[in-house]
Amino acid sequence: MLERRLFTADHEMFRDTVRRFIAAEITPHHERWEEQGYVDRELWARAGEAGLLCLTMPEEYGGAGADRLYSTIMIEEAARAGVSGPGFTLHSEIVAPYLLRYGTEEQKKRYLPRFAAGRMIGAIAMTEPGAGSDLQAIRTSARRDGDHYVINGSKTYITNGWNCDLVVVVAKTDPALGAKGTSLILVEAGTEGFRKGKRLKKLGLKAQDTSELFFDDVRVPAANLLGREGEGFVYLMQELPWERLIIAIRSVANAEAAIEWTLDYTRNRKAFGKTVFDFQTTRFKLAELKTEVQVGRVFVDRCIEASLEGRLDPATAAMAKCWCTDMHCRVIDECVQLHGGSGFMLEYPITRAYADARVQRIFGGTNEIMKEVISRTL
């Protein structure tokens, strides 16, 4: 296999720490969390204590001031272990960076240290019952009223929505201006009029809480505006390449794990007097899958490098998201097949991974939207 060249010895030491944390604190509880539909809050505090949250945030705000290779390791190790419950990536890699990049000093000091300590959980609410891919069509409004904004509307499919303490709400501050009238506003859990709906029952990611959120005349101080009024859409677009690369990183790592699980299974499973692995059809299939994953790995590593240099463009990130998630689903589907009936039983990691993988092609912008983004550069 081509050697990966991204990581230093320090990164690999960190990888060991993450593996140990997952094995001790996450894997033993994951099935229970899948049944209850959310991860215990204590896990967040433990991850905070272990220094595994908000890795790339500066030390002055409680982070580790680390590079995105540390974030990459967190994403890869969770995918490798097949633990999809903790919504750490959204919290640390998506919500916290919005606060850092666009927040006032006061907002950063108020929220980031608590985010890093796992004492506050973050969410971002863009999608609404009537608007997902077409974000410009959102209807949630934030009307200025003196020193306050008054928010009305509803959001759905929000990761960490049920557990969250702070939500970045995407709302129209000037509906007549469309995208240019969109702003980001911070709403804390417990604010009057802000209600969390039910935890949604999902095909996969069963331990991850995904919820509806309702805003009925929610009054928040004008100081809760994140960045400048009317620039919300621009901010959202700027963060997308990294957010999409995260999904691609997860897909490649989970596809690699799926091949390992399948090798293990087929080497032990006997049929017609030999192991399933001994059939040439099995070996050829696994050889094809391994090739696909390796191609994805090299492309994604190159994208990570570009991201570290601040040069990952939207179309390339969209290619990574689209191709790697399609590949991920193809690989997992074939791996399920090679498991026979066991591949349909939830006690096997491949089965849970099959259910978890499907959403990779849907969230973070659907793969059809990725093709829109790519085709604009043709």
Ligand SMILES: Cc1cc2nc3c(=O)[nH]c(=O)nc-3n(C[C@H](O)[C@H](O)[C@H](O)COP(=O)(O)OP(=O)(O)OC[C@H]3O[C@@H](n4cnc5c(N)ncnc54)[C@H](O)[C@@H]3O)c2cc1C
């Ligand atoms: C588990 C999960 C977690 C999520 N977490 C969050 C979160 O934390 N925060 C958040 O805001 N959202 C979240 N989402 C929402 C997610 O981002 C949206 O579901 C996604 O962007 C698609 O939007 P939609 O569901 O409205 O589908 P639609 O936009 O209604 O799409 C339906 C179909 O139409 C296709 N389509 C739409 N427009 C076009 C076009 N222009 N050209 C071609 N085809 C098109 C789509 O590709 C899709 O196949 C989450 C979703 C899930 C399932």
